[in-house]
Amino acid sequence: MLADLTAGALSDAREREQLRPLSEVESAALAAPPALDALSALAPADRVKIIAEVKRASPSRGALADIPDPAQLAVSYQTGGASAISVLTEGRRFKGSLADLENVRAAVSIPVLRKDFISIPYQVFEARAAGADLALLIVAALDDATLSELYGLIRELGMTALVETHSAAELERALDLGAELIGVNARNLSTFELDRDLFGRLAPQIPSGVVRVAESAVLAPADVAHYREAGADVVLIGEALVTNDPILTLGEFLAV
Numbered sequence: 544m545l546a547d548l549t550a551g552a553l554s555d556a557r558e559r560e561q562l563r564p565l566s567e568v569e570s571a572a573l574a575a576p577p578a579l580d581a582l583s584a585l586a587p588a589d590r591v592k593i594i595a596e597v598k599r600a601s602p603s604r605g606a607l608a609d610i611p612d613p614a615q616l617a618v619s620y621q622t623g624g625a626s627a628i629s630v631l632t633e634g635r636r637f638k639g640s641l642a643d644l645e646n647v648r649a650a651v652s653i654p655v656l657r658k659d660f661i662s663i664p665y666q667v668f669e670a671r672a673a674g675a676d677l678a679l680l681i682v683a684a685l686d687d688a689t690l691s692e693l694y695g696l697i698r699e700l701g702m703t704a705l706v707e708t709h710s711a712a713e714l715e716r717a718l719d720l721g722a723e724l725i726g727v728n729a730r731n732l733s734t735f736e737l738d739r740d741l742f743g744r745l746a747p748q749i750p751s752g753v754v755r756v757a758e759s760a761v762l763a764p765a766d767v768a769h770y771r772e773a774g775a776d777v778v779l780i781g782e783a784l785v786t787n788d789p790i791l792t793l794g795e796f797l798a799v
């Protein structure tokens with residue numbers, strides 16, 4: 544499934560490239576206002592921080608919410624105390640778009656993450672051109688050479704990479720890269736199985752100085768507390784925020 548998602552996102556990117564060639568997107572990326580300092584925004588603190596996700600649907604959970612106005616949702620996230628916003632830009636299964644990201648970027652003043660299945664430089668330039676401050680790299684989807692090429696490009700453009708892992712071996716690869724912001728996704732993107740305790744098993748292997756992000760499967764304040772106790776600096780939350788009142792729910796999650 545992860546291979547399918549990545550292949551689909553790649554073919555959609557190739558199609559966009561027919562309309563807007565690399566050179567043009569590269570120029571737009573270089574001309575964009577500088578990326579915000581996401582590492583500072585997400586730095587470890589006395590309290591857990593939240594990356595709140597704009598998420599309409601997912602292959603594992605189906606349709607979640609319509610979200611006619613992603614910018615308005617993102618403003619609620621910011622008002623509710625989120626430290627950054629994640630915008631799913633994958634169109635086929637998650638029903639997102641780069642336009643969503645642009646609209647969110649224009650509406651909030653906190654860092655914005657392009658959440659997608661990135662496998663070529665074109666998608667990184669697109670992210671920056673649309674105003675993203677962070678871009679997701681999924682270790683399981685990329686070979687070492689591609690991972691380090693994309694990681695280098697994200698940094699060169701002044702952005703921060705959220706490097707996503709789902710095993711000890713993937714974590715090792717993320718650390719070899721020098722990643723400063725590492726996510727552990729409780730959901731296996733190949734089987735969609737959830738393992739809420741994976742973060743707790745991997746976190747001790749993440750050195751201090753690296754920001755630790757627990758991703759997925761937060762439905763209640765107790766889940767935030769569970770990740771926090773296991774060492775999470777940041778928790779990334781989608782479904783619970785798009786299916787409930789975002790400001791109230793963030794308040795409950797941030798109070799743990």
Ligand SMILES: O=P(O)(O)OC[C@@H](O)[C@@H](O)c1c[nH]c2ccccc12
Nearest residue numbers: 728758759760761779780781782783
């Ligand atoms: O909706 P949830 O269970 O709160 O999960 C959010 C986020 O972690 C999830 O959307 C996600 C994590 N890694 C990804 C990679 C691609 C697409 C989506 C994801």
